Amino acid sequence: MFKLRNLAMLTAPVAIALTAWSCERQSNAVAPAIGTPLAHFFQFQCTPFKMTGGGRIDFPPGTAEKNPPASHEYETFGAHVMDQNGDCVADQGALEWVDHRPEFRVNGSPLNLHATAITFAEQATDTDCKDGAAHWGGKLRVQNTGQEDLDFEVWDCDNGEPGVGHDGFAISVPALDYAVMCPDPDLPPAEPTCTLTGGNRQFHPTH
Secondary structure, eight states: OOOOOOOGGGOOOOOOSOOOOOOOOOTTOOOOOOOOOSSSSOOEEOOOEEEEEEEEEOTTTOSSSOOOGGGOOOEEEEEEEEESSSSSOOSEEEEEEEEOOGGGOBTTBOEEEEEEEEEEEEEEOSSOOSSEEEEEEEEEEETTTOOOOEEEEEEEEEOSSSSTTTOEEEEEEGGGTEEEOOOOTTSSSSTTOEEEEEEEEEEEEOO
8 A cells, every 4th residue: 555644734626637747857867766667668878758648558468458538547758758858857848647546545536646846857768668768757646635745757658559458557656656657578568657548648759
């Protein structure tokens, strides 16, 4: 189970809509060592790129099959990031993540995570993601409680078209003991990403 401080006085409304939200560039950012995937996302390079789109993951188990609608066992997100100068520093980005699982509801609403700063972005060069992959992250806030300044990282995979059944996404927030990751090498696409059951990820080289 994940950890959330009881900040009743700071409780914020949950924003279910996945709206674009930009963060300022952090000039001294580096990728934190807060997670270790198994076989992919070990080798990176600093190069200009952007990753855009949104999607849905049905985790667990994180395969290309949707869970029964009545179970509410799924997550939705909108996310983009850009490294304009090729220095592994994110020039802009956004993340809005909603976990609809009943066991993760907070104050009666789905868990909602909102990035407040995107600090690093690096292209992964050792995955089997057909069109490109990225590892990026920064700081976020729990919209339900106001708990903030929490480190997060994501693994992001554009594995061709269509995005459903091919692209992948994973997230980890260590301070909450919270992660949606699929470290099974038998599941496409590159571990630890979970397969999208909705939406699309788009990797764009910008140099």
